[in-house]
Amino acid sequence: MTEQPTLAGEGFHPHLPAGQDEPSVPLRNRLHHVRSDGLDGDTAQSGGMRRFAAISGRTVGSERLWMGQTHVAPATASSDHHHGESETAIYVVSGRPEFVFLDDSGDGEPEEIRLVTGPGDYIFVPPFVPHREENPDPAEEAVVVIARSTQEAIVVNLPGLYVLPADGA
Secondary structure, X not given: OOOOOOOHHHOOOOOOXXXXXXOOOOHHHOOOOOOHHHOEOOOOOOOOEEEEEEEOHHHHOOOOOEEEEEEEOOOEEOOOEEOOOOXXXXXEEEOOOEEEEEEXXXXXXXXXXEEEOOOOXXXXXXXXXXXXXXXXXXXXXXXXXXXXXXXXXXXXXOOOOOOOOOOOO
């Protein structure tokens, strides 16, 4: 068996000195390695959850993409919110988070819809759709990976859920 060399910093650019924060190579001309312990908690938040940015305009210079993690504590619900113009894709890593929104596609009053998910499931949230995340499990934290179509996390906290008008805004 051939032993693999250990690279300084184990990053994509072993020729860059370890701990170099400002590379001389422009951000758009190189790959970026964001370690799990390097996630940025200084991002838009909603009550009841914690968001951590991995890929963003600020962290790696992305122009059209934001990606990170969201953690929802046991027996907790987020505030009602939407993500402005961002399309949001969600991948469930652990736990059984529930995603709640209002739907008026039936007759009569809008109905609260609850999507119950588990590890390996995906959710798509269109722009401006009010929703919330809940973690009804009394013991296990729910963790999801989020990707957004904007370079920063847009979070608009709301006083309650409502049905998005047919024109989408």
